[in-house]
Amino acid sequence: MAKVKIYSLPTCPYCHKAxxxxxxxxxxxxxxxVATDKEGMEEMMSKTGQMSVPVIEIDDQVIxxxxxxxxSELLGLAE
Amino acid sequence: xxxxxxxxxxxxxxxPAGISAAIYAARKGLDLxxxxxxxxxQTNWTGDVENYMGFQMISGAELADKLEEHVKKYNIPIKEQxxxxxxxxxxxxxxxxxxxxxxxxxxxxxxTGKTYTKLGVPGEEEFQRRGVAxxxxxxxxxxxxxxxxxxxxxNSAFEYAQQLMKITRKTYIINLAEEPTADQILxxxxxxxxxxxxxxxxxxxxxxxxxxxxxxxxxxxxxxxxSERYLEVDxxxxxxxxxxxxxxxxxxxxxxxxxxxxxxCNRTNIPGVFAAGDVTDIPHKQIVVAAGEGAKAAxxxxxxLSRN
Numbered sequence: 001m002a003k004v005k006i007y008s009l010p011t012c013p014y015c016h017k018a019x020x021x022x023x024x025x026x027x028x029x030x031x032x033x034v035a036t037d038k039e040g041m042e043e044m045m046s047k048t049g050q051m052s053v054p055v056i057e058i059d060d061q062v063i064x065x066x067x068x069x070x071x072s073e074l075l076g077l078a079e
Numbered sequence: 080x081x082x083x084x085x086x087x088x089x090x091x092x093x094x095p096a097g098i099s100a101a102i103y104a105a106r107k108g109l110d111l112x113x114x115x116x117x118x119x120x121q122t123n124w125t126g127d128v129e130n131y132m133g134f135q136m137i138s139g140a141e142l143a144d145k146l147e148e149h150v151k152k153y154n155i156p157i158k159e160q161x162x163x164x165x166x167x168x169x170x171x172x173x174x175x176x177x178x179x180x181x182x183x184x185x186x187x188x189x190x191t192g193k194t195y196t197k198l199g200v201p202g203e204e205e206f207q208r209r210g211v212a213x214x215x216x217x218x219x220x221x222x223x224x225x226x227x228x229x230x231x232x233x234n235s236a237f238e239y240a241q242q243l244m245k246i247t248r249k250t251y252i253i254n255l256a257e258e259p260t261a262d263q264i265l266x267x268x269x270x271x272x273x274x275x276x277x278x279x280x281x282x283x284x285x286x287x288x289x290x291x292x293x294x295x296x297x298x299x300x301x302x303x304x305x306s307e308r309y310l311e312v313d314x315x316x317x318x319x320x321x322x323x324x325x326x327x328x329x330x331x332x333x334x335x336x337x338x339x340x341x342x343x344c345n346r347t348n349i350p351g352v353f354a355a356g357d358v359t360d361i362p363h364k365q366i367v368v369a370a371g372e373g374a375k376a377a378x379x380x381x382x383x384l385s386r387n
Contacts, residue, residue, distance in 0.1 A: 009217065009220050011216050011217060011219070011220070012217045013119075013123040013124055013140035013143065013217070014123070014217075016140055016144075017144075020144075034220065034221075035220040041221070049209065049290060050208040050209055051208060051209060051212075051218065051221040051291070051314075052208035052218070053217075064208075067160070068159060068160065069160055
């Protein structure tokens, strides 16, 4: 099983979509709410060099934005 | 890639107009394809919606989900992350090129909507998602305790400022006009805050930074170099309006705002090509209007197909 982590903001519609997408495939993930978790925010910014969510980490691969195709590819999902 | 198949209808865009068109077309039994960047369009980043029938109050994101759920009830192929690149008319057939393929159809509905207008200054592209933002609802929390500038003077700009002033150390509003055009009640609320500074008749001429934005150059609206000031900011929120998404190659007639000109049956100047929603020159850009226009465009396309 791939280790999945999602950096998100409660106000971000694409974070919501990304989580709903993972839920639909029963993929478990760790969620970091960067609005309340300052360390999480720093960690995310150093990994991506960007201030933009969602960031989805699948094992050691980092995806910025809800890139459904990339996520499916890395998780081996047939859409 | 599918060079062989000829669709009855291709719909470009899946905001309220495109989705409504898709549902109407599917119910008419048309063989259709939807190509789009995302599903929901501008609805995704709209705050609360209180004027869409059937919902007394619903967030834009939730409404976008409901639209997606609804359209996916029908067995319509939807190519997401495939925005339109080129539309070509060849005889009676229309060729639609996206970032992912080339498709052919007998009719097309353009419902590509609008996106945020850019400032068009040096540094804006370079620092996107690294300090330059277009959606306060989405990105404001990154700027807690920081200094930001909002470009604009209308309701959107003041709504952005209202969200930002609650969490930032300082919020500048850089307004090109002599006076803001935002509703008075909103202006009073924002300009009453101690950490907000309004700069009228001013414009951002450059965004500067290293890994992230560090500051902006601001000049008077005349552009006079002698008026240039440097302001230290960590973020720039751009709220200067919306631009129709018509950058794909096409031969469509547009008005002075770049909106596609349609008649009351959503026909454009190209036979078989219809357009609907915010990308067109219809007045009143509303979700309910876009949905209605999408339905009209689909029914007009259906009639066109049955006669041609």
